[in-house]
Amino acid sequence: MAASSGTAKRIEVDRFEEFLDRAAGEVFSTMVGVPCAPTEEAEDGDRGTISAVIGLAGRMSGSLVLHASSAAALRIAGRMTGIEPTELDAMVRDAMGEMCNMIAGAWKGHDPILASGCLLSTPTVVAGTSYELFSQRASIRIERRYRFEELMFTISVVCEFPE
Amino acid sequence: MSGMTVLIVDDSSVMRKIVERALRQAGLNLTRVVEAGSGREGLEALGRDRPDLIVSDINMPSMDGLEFLRQIQSQGLAQGVPVVMITTESGEEHVREALAAGAQGYIRKPFTPDQVRERVLPLLAPA
Numbered sequence: 184m185a186a187s188s189g190t191a192k193r194i195e196v197d198r199f200e201e202f203l204d205r206a207a208g209e210v211f212s213t214m215v216g217v218p219c220a221p222t223e224e225a226e227d228g229d230r231g232t233i234s235a236v237i238g239l240a241g242r243m244s245g246s247l248v249l250h251a252s253s254a255a256a257l258r259i260a261g262r263m264t265g266i267e268p269t270e271l272d273a274m275v276r277d278a279m280g281e282m283c284n285m286i287a288g289a290w291k292g293h294d295p296i297l298a299s300g301c302l303l304s305t306p307t308v309v310a311g312t313s314y315e316l317f318s319q320r321a322s323i324r325i326e327r328r329y330r331f332e333e334l335m336f337t338i339s340v341v342c343e344f345p346e
Numbered sequence: 347m348s349g350m351t352v353l354i355v356d357d358s359s360v361m362r363k364i365v366e367r368a369l370r371q372a373g374l375n376l377t378r379v380v381e382a383g384s385g386r387e388g389l390e391a392l393g394r395d396r397p398d399l400i401v402s403d404i405n406m407p408s409m410d411g412l413e414f415l416r417q418i419q420s421q422g423l424a425q426g427v428p429v430v431m432i433t434t435e436s437g438e439e440h441v442r443e444a445l446a447a448g449a450q451g452y453i454r455k456p457f458t459p460d461q462v463r464e465r466v467l468p469l470l471a472p473a
Contacts (some may be wrong), residue, residue: 209456210456213456213457213458214364214456260360263360263364264360264363264364265367273359274359274360277358277359277360278360280358281358281360281361284405284434284455285434285455285456287434288433288434288435288436288454288455289434289436289456291436292436292437292454298436298437298438299437299438299439299440300437302435303405303434303435305357305405305406305407
């Protein structure tokens with residue numbers, strides 16, 4: 184029983200990882216104008232200096248987090264808006280929040296049950312690296328790193344296993 | 347198409363700019379762009395201006411896009427002005443809810459200018 188439950192969970196995690204790759208690719212190519220692809224490479228330095236968080240509620244509850252270095256966040260915001268930012272200002276935070284929002288929407292949209300049964304919060308953006316996200320009942324943890332141009336970003340999903 | 351006024355309602359200033367750019371790339375001749383950061387600000391803007399098109403996000407703090415739509419309907423504001431909702435929510439229920447609340451169109455984020463053109467141009471009366 185435990186083995187079959189573990190297998191089912193692995194299949195579900197694999198499926199959600201595939202959805203995440205597709206969602207990141209779709210949102211990046213459309214809104215940033217460049218492709219991104221999953222990578223196993225380690226990120227230089229800290230995992231992220233700016234993180235955008237979207238809460239998930241309903242059939243699945245938890246959060247999806249987009250982590251990026253300053254350089255990656257500046258590039259993403261610049262490509263989205265056509266304005267080249269030089270610091271992590273309100274515009275960059277706004278752009279990162281919207282990217283996270285769109286990736287979360289596209290990700291859950293690949294699952295017909297979650298598309299309608301899971302709602303998204305408005306984004307919250309956190310600067311710095313000295314924080315950790317906890318979820319009381321989290322049973323799925325996904326972390327995928329992506330490369331675009333010479334930069335990288337990471338997406339984490341921490342959520343309750345859907346019933 | 348002659349010059350148009352558009353009201354863009356979104357709590358993200360970045361998305362408001364992206365929507366404006368997409369509308370221009372879709373071929374709309376925008377002479378005036380009025381921005382609002384929430385449904386409440388959108389209602390205030392409608393008290394001052396009558397746009398030719400309203401584009402609104404759904405998921406916003408303060409007053410979300412669906413409540414904004416309902417208020418437009420109940421207060422009789424912007425009668426005859428097409429309203430297009432833009433959102434990340436992809437479920438068909440969300441589309442039905444927006445259309446039931448009075449939206450004439452629905453665009454999912456992320457979107458391309460071609461998608462904006464396909465969804466918005468048919469709603470606009472010929473000049």
